[in-house]
Ligand SMILES: Nc1ncnc2c1ncn2[C@@H]1O[C@H](COP(=O)(O)OP(=O)(O)OP(=O)(O)O)[C@@H](O)[C@H]1O
């Protein structure tokens with residue numbers, strides 16, 4: 126059995142685990158050891174108390190190297206299994222990973238059952254039948270202050286049994302927050318082909334992906350052809366993008382485009398309710414369609430674009446990163462790079478407004494919101510993360526514009542910037 130585990134998930138015991146207790150502090154990190162550790166006794170006891178005391182504890186992680194299966198299994202775990210747990214259970218986000226190693230993250234949950242209800246173990250025990258999930262229980266060693274992680278497997282009679290056990294030992298905070306380890310290729314795609322591959326895998330579960338694939342074709346990449354400048358307007362919702370892009374289009378006698386392009390509008394609600402991998406692939410492909418429209422339009426007039434790559438990257442990176450703004454990948458990280466085959470604009474302007482002004486504008490407007498926009502309104506932390514991520518995207522980086530003043534003043538400010546940077 127031990128052999129099977131090793132081939133399934135790499136060396137399980139060399140992984141580090143993190144449990145996110147609340148979103149303003151660092152997670153609790155622990156490693157596994159085959160031998161008891163006698164050092165740092167006091168530190169260990171304090172750690173065990175925080176993590177295990179007063180509850181029967183379990184963890185479940187989605188452990189498969191196939192990103193598509195991983196996305197579907199995680200969504201199924203979150204939406205179909207976790208809600209069935211008894212109400213006495215508290216469920217925390219959990220990660221299993223190799224410290225600072227890209228693409229080593231398995232996401233999951235840490236479950237604390239304060240009342241040790243009989244329903245919890247069978248609901249979680251069922252999951253051992255799924256080869257893409259790992260289920261663990263946490264048990265205090267008899268007559269000692271140490272704790273074990275028991276890794277469960279399916280026994281011959283179909284029940285869940287502990288086949289491997291390791292001592293739990295506190296571990297150091299890694300350099301990179303574990304939630305950011307899989308961003309490249311799972312939340313953000315850096316070339317057309319990668320996003321296209323995900324859409325191809327979706328065909329069986331989302332029939333409209335087939336139509337989308339026909340629309341984009343297998344090699345939709347485009348270089349800028351025209352001599353006219355391409356100016357992208359970015360920003361959180363209600364920062365004034367629509368207002369500004371319309372007035373700029375009129376003033377500069379430009380062509381107005383948007384990402385995702387209007388031809389994708391009918392499919393957007395469908396992808397907005399899918400797991401992040403599929404949703405992000407949809408928006409990534411949308412940028413390539415917009416790029417081909419930009420390439421054609423920039424031969425005849427200046428082009429103004431309402432959202433483009435910066436939005437796709439910033440929302441994806443901010444959503445993937447859990448906890449504090451400080452958990453975002455550091456400035457200069459490869460996650461902020463521009464895709465190698467996506468048409469680059471001449472200028473990207475990021476509209477920023479104060480939280481109070483943005484909320485005032487949202488309440489005046491009162492239109493339907495996507496899931497993420499609703500989250501933005503409720504969640505200042507998330508909004509800050511999106512804005513920080515916008516500012517870190519490189520080559521081209523965005524120029525920040527104070528969009529608090531009235532529309533005509535914002536327009537004048539932006540026209541000066543365009544004159545300066547694009548010689549228009
Ligand atoms: N500079 C401004 N001063 C005051 N109100 C503004 C300004 N710009 C836009 N508004 C108003 O704020 C609201 C949101 O503006 P707008 O629709 O242009 O934002 P947006 O960034 O395109 O939003 P979304 O991305 O959600 O579509 C509208 O009611 C608009 O009239």
Ligand SMILES: Nc1ccn([C@H]2C[C@H](O)[C@@H](COP(=O)(O)O)O2)c(=O)n1
Nearest residue numbers: 362384385408432433436437440497
């Ligand atoms: N190029 C784009 C445009 C939009 N998105 C995502 C990010 C948000 O979830 C949402 C906001 O768009 P809006 O409703 O303001 O049109 O769409 C993206 O990922 N990439």
